[in-house]
Amino acid sequence: MSIDQSTAAKVAKLARIKVEDAALPALADEFNNILGFIEQLNEVDVEGVEPMTSVTPQRLKRRKDEVTDGNQQDKILANAPDAREGFFAVPKVVE
């Protein structure tokens, strides 16, 4: 499996990380290097093996579906880069 520049650009787009066109060849090389390392996993016979979902045998805890917290608007907005009138502010999303 080899990654070309257009795949690297697609991955960067999916990850929402801006990568300049000039940086794409180097990025594709890095991916190929790392994926080459990962390819070793193909040597392992995994026939009939369950993929791990939890490293300890316990089941995830459940709790009642009810409100346990809230009324902390100020605290939640305190670290926002741009908060206005009690909301997170972002560039225009809808035309």
Add this chain to the structure above:
Amino acid sequence: MSDLNKLGLAEARDALRKGDTTSVELTEACLKAIDAADALNAFVHKTPEIAMERAKAADERIKAGEAPSMCGLPIGIKDLFCTKGVPSQAASKILEGFKPEYESTVSQKLADAGSVMLGKLNMDEFAMGSSNETSVYGNAVSPWRRGNDDAQLTPGGSSGGSASAVAADLCLAATGTDTGGSIRQPAAFTGTVGIKPTYGRCSRWGIVAFASSLDQAGPMTKSVRDAAIMLEAMCGHDPKDSTSAELTVPDFEAMLTGDIRGKKIGIPKEYRMDGMPGEIGKLWSDGAEMLKAAGAEIVDISLPHTKYALPAYYVIAPAEASSNLARYDGVRYGRRATLEAGDGITEMYEKTRAEGFGHEVQRRVMVGTYVLSAGFYDAYYNRARKVRTLIKKDFEDVFAAGVDAILTPATPSAAFGLGEMTEADPVQMYLNDVFTVTVNLAGLPGIAVPAGLDKQGLPLGLQLIGKPWEEGDLLNTAYALENAAGFVAKPQQWW
């Protein structure tokens, strides 16, 4: 008493209880040492006001005879832990200016146990790295040097600031976190003790997430006894972390008898890597001899899937990271890129993440995105999770055969110089975790114990791996190893 900052937790605790010193004196000694050690770049956010306030409160509690286990003991907190009102940046530019409105469960438990927070410690960005060279704060520097060579060495990573601070006696102990070896590798590089407990022992709530199925917090200390004291204070069930175990936490310190007679210690043949330096091989066999002399039985074991641990890790950890780090979008907290006229929300995300994440973090997020993307999910991610099942089974099989603990080297070499790995490809850096990463994949407890010096005078560590939830027994075996190894070397102060 002089040089109070050089004490360990147990010694300082006993001195406080006897009235030989006060928490204020201990704390002042540490704050002075911290201010004199800016060259190490270990403490990146100092909190002297909080420290003095907590020290005074601790002295009152000691006087009143109601001192909890870590009352008055000054410690450092890795920058990955959210600490209320104190910058908590995970050493990333993208969290510039972030001051949490809440406290992580582990740092809260440590505060409840009476400890004194001196400040926040340097680390690799989002705990991704093995040398503390990916930090937005710049490199943390090891107090150790190769003899008279003044080349700066790495304290290891990702908990590099914690390791440097403890080794240089800037604090009595520090918190670390370990996703693939980030407590044990820096501990080994700096002649300190670091334990990663069983997955689920420490709450992950309020710790900036890297790879949630692997991340665990743990203490970095000057001795095994100190590790037992501090680990106990950090552990315990937390309803806010759904993977936190509902198990009682034993009195780990009381389990340190040093008696390991009849214990079966496994030596895994797969850990004898090609090209392993002779010094590491010798340290390992010396360690086995020491445990044998203490009455343990040494047995050869096999963990056949060891070779596949690192490649599995470099699928699973980036996959989880790409998901966890999706939250850094410049909307709710942290730093947003400056936008140009006409930039929409997608440009905001893309520019914010390109500017805010360092190179290694970007690389891992993108690798994770790739292995989770449509068409590759089964080939990479599901296959890695199946291999993880097999790696865990390797350990289950040897424990079922009667092995109590496993002895391995902690790292494939002593500390390397800062910048020496710059030209190497990322995979070379990843090999630092070759002996530690299996433990995270299997969810087991592992501890690094300083066991000797290499020919350049740098510390080398051994790792002991224990059964799930058997940290007490593991600490006791580590205690026996520590006693036998008699490691007392300290770095010469140059900073």
